[in-house]
Structures are given as structure tokens and as C-alpha cells.
Amino acid sequence: MYLKSLTLKGFKSFASATTLKFEPGICAVVGPNGSGKSNVVDALAWVMGEQGAKNLRGGKMEDVIFAGAGDRKPLGRAEVTLTIDNSDGALPIEYTEVSVTRRMFRDGGGEYEINGHKARLMDIQELLSDSGIGREMHVIVGQGRLSQILESRPEDRRAFIEEAAGVLKHRRRKEKAQRKLVGMQANLDRLSDLTAELGKQLKPLARQAEAARKAATIQSEVRDARLRIAGYQIHSLASSLKDAQSHHDSIAEKLEEVTEQLEEATGVQLEAEDALGKISPEAEKSQQLWFELSSLAERVSATQRIATDRAKNFSEVRYSGPDPDELAEKAARADAEYAEVEETVDILSERLESIQDNVAELEERAQRADREHLAQVRAIADRREGIVRLLTLESQQREHIVAAEAELERLREAESDIAAQARSRDAEHKDCQTQAQEARSLIEPLSQSRDAALNESRAADSRLEQLREQQSDIDKSISRLESKIETLESHRMTRNAVEQWEKLQSFYGVDRCIIPQRGIEKAIAAALGPVAEALVGETTTAELQALDIESLARHIVIAPGEDHDWRLATDLPHYASWLLDYVELAPEVSSTIVQILADVVLVDSYEHGREVVNHDPRLRAVCVDGTMWGHGWVAVGSAERSAVEIAAEIDQAEKDLEVARLQRVELAGTLNGAHQAADEARVRSAQAQAVCREQEIVVENFSRRVEAVSYEAEARKQELRRHALRVQEAQDRLSQLRLLWEETSDRLSRVEEDNSEEEPSTSERDEAAAALSHMRSMEVEARLSLRTAQDKAEHIRGRGDGLRRQAEYERQARARHDQAVARQRRKAEIASVVVQQCLVVAERVDDALARATQWKENAIAQRGVISARVSAAKDTVSALRKNANRLTEKSHAAELSLGQAQVRLEEAHEKIVEQLGIAISDLMRDYTPHEGFDIGAQRVRLKNAEKDLNALGKVNPLALEEFKALEERYEFLATQLADVEQARRDLHGVINDVDGKILQLFTDAWKDVEAEFPRVFATLFPGGEGRLVLTEPHDMLTTGIEVEARPPGKRVKRLSLLSGGEKSLTALAMLVAIFRARPSPFYVMDEVEAALDDVNLRRLIALFQELRDDSQLIVITHQKPTMDVANVLYGVTMRGDGITRVISQRMTPDVTKLPESQPAE
Known part of the structure; x- marks a missing residue:
């Protein structure tokens, strides 16, 4: 027998269905930490009946269901199927292959199956117990289980041996017998109590039975009197029932007659209602036509009023702007004046140029004289200081001149760009001003259209408000009349x-x-x-x-x-x-x-x-x-007020109410037309306001654009003036640098040529300076005159250009005004035509409305006549229906009396049958009252008999039967008590037999395990000593097991003083000893060698190879030596999605890879 396959579905990290096919020998499961290897061990324990969530490394049993990971949602159930090869018949079932399935749902429900058939947990445990697998699961050694084995109590260690020896099913049988014994003892105590109690009840009950026999005679006489009285009552109730039936039949005849009259009157009412139903559609149709014509008349009237207002409101407005021709003449005069001023500017410019030439000559003369004088003075000093410094200064000045020329060139280019931008902004500013003037000219006609549309809307709203007030007055009148009618009706x-x-x-x-x-x-x-x-x-x-x-x-x-x-x-x-x-x-x-x-x-x-x-x-x-x-x-x-006055007032109020309602219907049509006209007027007003507002927004946008462009143009002009100053400064600086360079060059030449050291004369320099000062004064005066003339010319030219632009704008504005006037005139003409057409249409509509009114009034009158007929028929039907209802109530009352009489008779029947136990037919046959029957004598007879019966006191009428039954029950309980005592003795015998079997199985297993443990311990600890000891050798049924271990080179025997690896090997020694003494078909080891070094690992692998000969081993491991001896290798992986996947590889065990230092055993 061995595990053939394991299928996991939704169990922990196995989200998808995964099947592991095992083979005999060693099956190694490998994989990285956290990949789900131990989940395979948990699945094996779970499918074989594990009930502890902590043993499955969880907090609750629902934790075994896949909880979701990544994109995979949580599952609703977990299912594990274990298939076992039972070819050798190790399991007590008639199948060569056994499949055990356990299934659990997220709501906590679960189920078990054996080969697809529903099963219980007990069935699975009993099936596996014969192969040495029990609740302790000693064949499954999970992580941390080794330390638990050593730290467990001696009684818990005994459970491992009992499970391997197959004692558990016998122990369950013993526990079952003990539970039955406990329950049987309770039944035995109860039977003893009942038997004693019945013995006490027998004597009093015998006395009651004697009194019951005496009472039976008296009761027969009481019964006869009661029967005769009952016969008299039945006869009286039957007579009353007959009288009630006669009264009910007479009322039913009257009701049938009135019902026939009601049917005839109802037929008359239906005929009148049919006639009303035929005339009502015509009346409604006439009202609808009148309503539509009234609405149309109101709309035509509103259209006529609007068109009339438009025609009246038109007036040709003359253009009020200046004359373009006058503006053109002013522009021409400005051009002539500009030409005169321009000639003056030319003259002043020529005079300024002449003066500037003289100033330049004088400056040159003064500078030359000054330089000459300064050069002479400096030459003397330079000759004293040497020419080296002059050469250096001359070279530096030449470099400064080159840099100044480059700066001047850059400033002139920037000035040219800024000037171009300024001209562009000026042109854009003029265009924006023109567009703004054109947009402003359109506002006035749009404002006029807006005001006209607003007046039309206000007039329509006023008309609508008047109609609404009329409707409100009519509604109040209707409400007042309805309240008046209701008040009058109540009085x-x-x-x-x-x-x-x-x-x-x-x-x-x-x-x-x-x-x-x-x-x-x-x-x-x-x-x-x-x-x-x-x-x-x-x-x-x-x-x-x-x-x-x-x-x-x-x-x-x-x-x-x-x-x-x-x-x-x-x-x-x-x-x-x-x-x-x-x-x-x-x-x-x-x-x-x-x-x-x-x-x-x-x-x-x-x-x-x-x-x-x-x-x-x-x-x-x-x-x-x-x-x-x-x-x-x-x-x-x-x-x-009398009822007649009140009725007359009600009738008049109803007529007034009908008139008011008709007025309201008529006003509804007019109000509907007024609504439509007001809505249309509001739409036109809103459209006109929107167009006017859009044009105002356009004007505002152009105004803001003019301001922005004006600001930009002014900024460019200021920047141009700043650049002009910079250019002038750069030119002046370049001129100064050139003068300095020329002076330095002249000084250098003089130093080289002139060797005299006489002081130079200043007369020539002073004369040149005086002449230059006078000429510069004349230049300033000329510049001021020229600037004044240029400003005047620029102003006159700007005024002429503005007058020409204004003239052109006024021509265009006058043309647009003429076009707007023509459009208004055409609209007024169209409005006049619309007024004439409205008059024609209104006349036709009024004619049609008059005919519709006549049709409506005739139809309403006919409907009123027929309605009166219907009302009269309804009154007749109502009176007959009230009479019929009255007779119906009387019929119901008679029927109720009849039913009550019948019920009283039936109740008397039931009471007699129930109390006296005699059929009514037998009663009436034998006890019908005859002529001269004295009911009083019978009642006296009944009273005397009841008095004699009461004298006997309280009598148990069932005492005879109860005494007999109690006696029989007492005998039966005595027999049952003897049977229960015998069964109790039999159960004690069964328990003794089971204890003997358990003692035999455990003793044999203990001896074998005790003999194997030292050998296995010596294999794992060469040179060490270990043994198993019973805690109570004299009581083999309850004794525990202690473990004594002494590794080589140590003298300690306490397990708590051992190292981690020594504890693991000691626990493994105990388990392997059990495995050898009582082999199981398979064993599961979950990383039991994790704490072992290479030497101890090789020793453990040697034991695995020995166990492989008789059992199947499933080992969870990270050790390569363990993998080398495996027959099949299962690789467990987990990707980032949190789902475990398994791959397998069949291997050929290679024992040659084991180190040579491995012991032969």
C-alpha cells in the first residue's frame, strides 16, 4: 500500500487544480522558502481528518481556502483528494484503489467522500486506523513537530505507539462501551425509582377502584335523566328553527319583487347614460374646438398688437454726425498749412546745418589749438617721463576705439528694430481705432430694436397678468360657490x-x-x-x-x-x-x-x-x-331657512358654479394664446438684448485693444528715444576715444621730434574757445526754432490725417445709417401688411368662434337635458336600491336568526353527542317527549341522583382500568430492570476483553519499540546511549513513556540540556524506532533535517533508505544529499501572483554521491 496521488483544488496557495502523482520509495518535494511546500503536508493531514486549525498553521479552519492573490479572486471552497493504492488489501475495503476526498466551503460547511460516496469523518478514521494512522498523525512529521514530541507529556508519547500498534479502534470501542454503561446506569436508576413508586401507588388505587364500582350504578340513573331532558331540548329547538325559516322565506319574496323593479329602473338609467355618452363626445369636441379657436383668436390679437406697435414706433431718424465734405475741406486747409510750416522747417534746417558746420570748424580749430597747446605741455612732461608709457596708452586707446565702434554698431541695429516695431504699432493703433468707430456706430440701431422688443414683451406680460387675475377671480368664485354648496348641503x-x-x-x-x-x-x-x-x-x-x-x-x-x-x-x-x-x-x-x-x-x-x-x-x-x-x-x-330655500340656494349656486366653470374654460383658451404671445415676445426681447450685448462686448474689446496698442506704441517710442540717447552717448564716447588716441599719437610724435622744453603760448587756444562758445549759442537757438517748427508741422499733419479719417468714417457711418433706416422702413411696411392680414384673419376667426360657441352651447344644453334625465333615473334607482338594501338587511337579519337557530340546534346536537355519547337519531327515537311529559320531574330525578353521587365524594371513574394497567406496568418494569442489570454485566465483560486486547497490543508494540530505540539511537549517535522508560510499569494501560538520551562525550540525560540538532535526532530516533517496530505504508517528513549538519544528515539519510524498503517516504527538504537518494523529485514554485505550481522529475537514486565517511550501517 502506498500513496498514489494527491489532488488539491483551492487549498491554501493551490488556487488551480494541481495533482501530485507519487511513486513508491522516497519522494522529495523541493522549492524556495514560501513557495507552498509545507502546504502539501497540510493537505495530507487535512484530507486524512485533521481537525485542529493550529496543526494546519492557521487561526481558523476557513484559512485553508484560497484567499485570493494578485488578479485571482478568493475562492469559495477548498478540496483535496488523496488516492491510495490498495492492491495488497491493507485497507479493509473491497477496492484496489481508494480515493478519500475532503471538501470545505467558506460558510463553514464541509463533507467527506470515499470513492465518490458521501462518508463521515469516523468512517475515514476507522478506514485508516488499520494501517496505523490515527488522530495523532505520527506518520506526518511537520515543521516544529520534533520539538513537540520531546517536550510533550509521557502520556502523549504513549499515543504514538498506540496509534502505530492499531490500538485506537479498540480504545474507541472501549470508550463507546463506557458511554453506553454510563447511560445504562442512568436508565437503571430510573427503572428502580419507577418500580418503587409504582409499588407505593398500587394500594390506594385498589381502594379507588372499589368506590368506582359503586358510582357506576348511580351514574346510569343520572344518564337516563339527562337523556330525557336532552330530548325535550332538541324538540324545542327544532320548532324554533322551523318558525325562523318561514319568516326568512317571506322577506326573500319581497326582496325579489323590489329587485325586479330595481333592474327595470337600472335599465332606464343605462339608456339615459348611453344617450349622455353619445352626446358627451360631441360636447367635448365642441368645447375643444372653441378652446382652440379662442387660443388662436388671442394669438392673432397679440400678433396684431405687436405689428401695430412696430408700425407706429417707426420714425425716420436723421443722421446727426458732422458733414464729411466739411471735414475734407478742413483736412485740405491743414495740408496747406502743413506745407507752409514744412518750408519754414527746411529753411531752419539749412540755417542749423550752416551753423553746425561753423561749429564743427570752430570746434576743430579750438580742439586743434587746445591739443596743440596741451601736446606741447605734455611733450615737455613726456620727454621727462619717457615714451614707454605713451606707447602703452596709445595701444589701449586703440583697443577701446575698436570696442566702442562695435557697441555703436549694435546699438544702431537695435534702434532700427525698435523703430520698425514702433511704426507697426502705430499702424495697428490706427486700424483698431477705425474698427472701434465702426462697431460703435452699430450700437444705436441695435439699441432701438432692443427697446422695441422689450416694450413688446412688457405689453404681452401685462396682458398675461390681466388674464391671470381674471382666472384667479374665477377660481375664487368657484371655490366660494363650492364651499357654499357644501355648507348648504350640510344644513x-x-x-x-x-x-x-x-x-x-x-x-x-x-x-x-x-x-x-x-x-x-x-x-x-x-x-x-x-x-x-x-x-x-x-x-x-x-x-x-x-x-x-x-x-x-x-x-x-x-x-x-x-x-x-x-x-x-x-x-x-x-x-x-x-x-x-x-x-x-x-x-x-x-x-x-x-x-x-x-x-x-x-x-x-x-x-x-x-x-x-x-x-x-x-x-x-x-x-x-x-x-x-x-x-x-x-x-x-x-x-x-327651510329645506326648500336651502335647496333653491343650492340649485342657484350649482348653476352659478357651472357658469363660472364655463368662463374658466373659455378664459383658459385666451390665457393659452396670451402665454404663447408673451413667450414669443420674451424670446424676441432676449434675442435683441443678446445681440446688443454682443455688440457692446465687441466695442469694449476694440476699446481695450486700442488702449493696449496705444500703450505698446508709446512704450516703443520711449524705448526708441532711450536707444537714441544711448547711440548718441556711444558716438560721443567714440569721438572722445578717437580724440584721446589722436592726442596720444601726437604726443608720441612730438616726444620723438621735439626736444625743446620752452612753455607754449595760450593766445590761439583762447581765441578759438571764445569763437566756439558764441557759435554754440547760435546753434542752440537754431535747434530750438527748428524743433518748434517740426512739432508744429507734425501736429498739423496729424490733424489733417485725423480729419481725413474722420471724413471717411462719417461717409461710411452715413451709408450704414441710411441702410438701417431702409431696413426699419421695410419692417414697418411688413408690420402694416401683417396688421391688415391679422384683421382679415381675426374676422374669420371671430366668425368661426361664434359658430363654435353656438355649437358648444347647443351641445351643452342637450347634454344638460340628458343629464337631468340621468339624474332623475339615478334618484329612482337610488330610492329602489335603498329599499332593496333595507330588505336585504332584513333578509340578512332573518338569515342570521335562522342561522343562529340552526347553530343552537347543531351545538345542542354536538353537546349531547359529546357529553352523553348517543346519536341524535337514537335520542329522538328513544327519548322524544310524549304528550304529558313532565320536564320538572325529570330535573328533580337528576338532582337526587347527582346528590347521591356527590355523597360518595371524589371518585376516580378510571380507577378500575388504572389499577389493572398499573399492575401490568409494575410487572413489566420489574422484568426490564432485571434485563438492564444483565446488560450492564455484559458491558463490563466487553470492557474487560477490550482492555485485555489493548494491553496485549500495547505490550507487544512497547517491547518492539523499546528494543529498536537503542539501535536507532546508536546509529544516529555513534557511541551514545539512549532508551525508553515506562513511567508506571505496573499499569500498562495508562503508563506514560519517558525518553533518556546521552549523546557521545556527554554525561547529561535531561532532554532540555540537549542542543537543537541533538533534540531533533533524538525525536527522530523515537519515531524511526516506532516506524521499525510497527511499519506504516507511508511517512511524511517536513524539513526534519533542517537543523542537522552534514554528518548527522548522512546518518539520517541512511535511515531513510532503510525505511524505503518497507514504506513510502514523502520528504520536504532543502538538502541536496536528500534529493540525491529520491526516486521522484517535485519542484514547487510560486510566482508574483501568489499561486503555487508544481513540476515533477523521476530520478535514479545515486548512493555513490554520499560521502565515504558515511557509516556502513
């Missing part, structure tokens, strides 16, 4: 009367049936008197009895009757007329109201009222203010 009838009379659901006020002409409402109310508050509707005596008469306000009820027109036969005066002529009556009240008002006439004054009554005492007269006369009496004053 139509007192609340307490309405609540009582609505119970009948078929009554309504008489005010709904009387429609008086406007202005005589008070007269009608006075004539009717209390009848004005009457109700209309049919009723019966039973319905009146259903009302709460005491809390109901007193009312007159009018029953519908036949319509007729009956009046007194009398002749009325011309000032009186019958009151009935001013009233419209509904058919259902016509008969009653006509009888009441048949003797009432309407008069217009108090005198006429008294005359009418005196003329015919049978008559009553009434005035429009409500004053009423009769024979011998008069009723004056005002009382509360």
Missing part, C-alpha cells in the same frame, strides 16, 4: 333626524322634488310651512315601529300619489297669480303639494295681500319676502 336636514330616517333607506327630502323660480323661495317655504321639511317615501307600520320615536325629530312623510292639477274656482285680480305657476313639482309629490298650495296666490305688496284675502276668504296670499295672509290672520317675520 339640508338636522343630523339626528337623518340618522333615524336613514334606517328606512327609502326616504328623501321634499326639497329635492320642488324647483321654485328664483326669488320666491321664501314665499314657497312660508306657504308650505312644516311640509317644507317633509320626507318623501312609502312606509309601513312595521317600519315606523322600528324607529326610535323618542329621539327622532318630528317629520311629515309624503307618500307618492297620482299627479293632478286642482285649483279653486275663482277670479284673481290682475296683481295676483297662483303660486303653483312659479313652481315645478316632481310627479311623486305633485298630488300632495298641489293640494297644499291650491289656495295660495302670490302678490307683490302688503296691500294687495290683504285685498286678495278680503276679496275671497278661501284664499291665502303670500309675498316674496315670506309674509303670508289668511282670513283673519297674518304671518310675518323671518324664521330659519
